[in-house]
Amino acid sequence: MAARPELDLALVVGSHGRHVMIETPEGRRLLAHPRGKKSQCVVGDRVRWQIAGDEGVIEAIEPRRNLLMRQDEWRHKSFAANIDQLLVVLAGEPMFSESQLTRALIATEDAGIPATLLLNKVDVPQAAAARERLRPYAAMGYALHETALKTRPDEARATLAPLLAGRATLVLGASGMGKSTLINLVVPSAQAETQEVSQALNSGKHTTTTTRWYWLDDSASGLDGRGAILDSPGFQEFGLMHLTPQRLAELMPDLRQHLGACRFYNCTHRHEPGCGVRDAAERGEISANRYRLYAGLWDELEAGQRKG
Numbered sequence: 687m688a689a690r691p692e693l694d695l696a697l698v699v700g701s702h703g704r705h706v707m708i709e710t711p712e713g714r715r716l717l718a719h720p721r722g723k724k725s726q727c728v729v730g731d732r733v734r735w736q737i738a739g740d741e742g743v744i745e746a747i748e749p750r751r752n753l754l755m756r757q758d759e760w761r762h763k764s765f766a767a768n769i770d771q772l773l774v775v776l777a778g779e780p781m782f783s784e785s786q787l788t789r790a791l792i793a794t795e796d797a798g799i800p801a802t803l804l805l806n807k808v809d810v811p812q813a814a815a816a817r818e819r820l821r822p823y824a825a826m827g828y829a830l831h832e833t834a835l836k837t838r839p840d841e842a843r844a845t846l847a848p849l850l851a852g853r854a855t856l857v858l859g860a861s862g863m864g865k866s867t868l869i870n871l872v873v874p875s876a877q878a879e880t881q882e883v884s885q886a887l888n889s890g891k892h893t894t895t896t897t898r899w900y901w902l903d904d905s906a907s908g909l910d911g912r913g914a915i916l917d918s919p920g921f922q923e924f925g926l927m928h929l930t931p932q933r934l935a936e937l938m939p940d941l942r943q944h945l946g947a948c949r950f951y952n953c954t955h956r957h958e959p960g961c962g963v964r965d966a967a968e969r970g971e972i973s974a975n976r977y978r979l980y981a982g983l984w985d986e987l988e989a990g991q992r993k994g
């Protein structure tokens with residue numbers, strides 16, 4: 687779509703197939719459809735639009751700062767565009783999956799989006815084991831915070847407020863980690879808003895499973911510089927099929943650090959002699975779990991390439 691600077695700007699705050707919900711700088715929400723078959727808007731897109739009857743027609747998508755994607759063997763899905771950070775909610779009971787965490791972090795590294803980790807449920811004894819598993823992630827540079835969202839909500843709010851203020855944060859969390867508890871804590875109107883948007887987009891059916899945009903507060907207006915939370919389902923199936931295996935090590939900060947030490951420029955860090963990554967793994971500077979995850983992902987992406 688060509689740029690259309692003369693048209694009004696709006697923000698995509700929800701989507702369901704080709705139906706999207708847009709919000710104007712004055713805070714008005716309305717249904718809209720992109721013109722043309724190819725153009726796909728995602729939540730977080732800034733769009734140029736005009737009215738057609740009682741709906742909007744999206745004529746152009748503004749250039750994106752970033753786009754978070756996941757892709758499995760069948761289709762690729764964009765989560766969201768123009769986000770400032772990813773917040774991953776984790777817990778010890780049930781124990782978070784390190785494989786899911788690693789996949790999400792690789793996708794965000796690829797999109798150039800900073801990620802922050804939140805260890806929730808620190809009131810339960812299993813938090814100690816989760817904290818231990820997260821140690822390598824803090825060491826490789828990810829910010830790590832702790833909360834007990836349910837049992838110590840005031841403290842959690844105080845921890846989260848400075849992290850979330852003025853930024854658009856995409857929240858990810860597997861089932862049971864506390865993502866809904868977090869969203870309801872920081873956006874008390876979330877449930878009501880979700881219903882409203884699902885009804886409009888999906889004529890009442892409660893099946894919409896795309897990303898949702900929530901403003902954090904009303905102290906500012908307009909579309910820029912306000913804190914917002916993006917709630918996204920589907921942490922489970924975080925496919926990375928849009929990446930080549932050769933890129934993986936660059937997208938894993940603990941491996942990336944050792945890339946200069948490999949003898950071969952095209953080292954896969956699997957079998958080659960004189961491999962800086964394997965040496966670091968043997969010295970324990972890369973955790974055994976992370977190296978195993980790397981090898982597993984390499985095989986998965988390589989198999990995907992052969993098929994594709």
Ligand SMILES: Nc1nc2c(ncn2[C@@H]2O[C@H](COP(=O)(O)OP(=O)(O)OP(=O)(O)O)[C@@H](O)[C@H]2O)c(=O)[nH]1
Pocket residue numbers: 806807808809810833834835836837838859860861862863864865866867868
């Ligand atoms: N002990 C403890 N329980 C918590 C905490 N935060 C959330 N929970 C509980 O953990 C369970 C899962 O929390 P949810 O917020 O529903 O988790 P979710 O990640 O949204 O999971 P789904 O709803 O399955 O997608 C609920 O029973 C919460 O009450 C916490 O800090 N401590």
Ligand SMILES: [Zn+2]
Pocket residue numbers: 948949953954955956958960961962963964
């Ligand atoms: Zn190597």
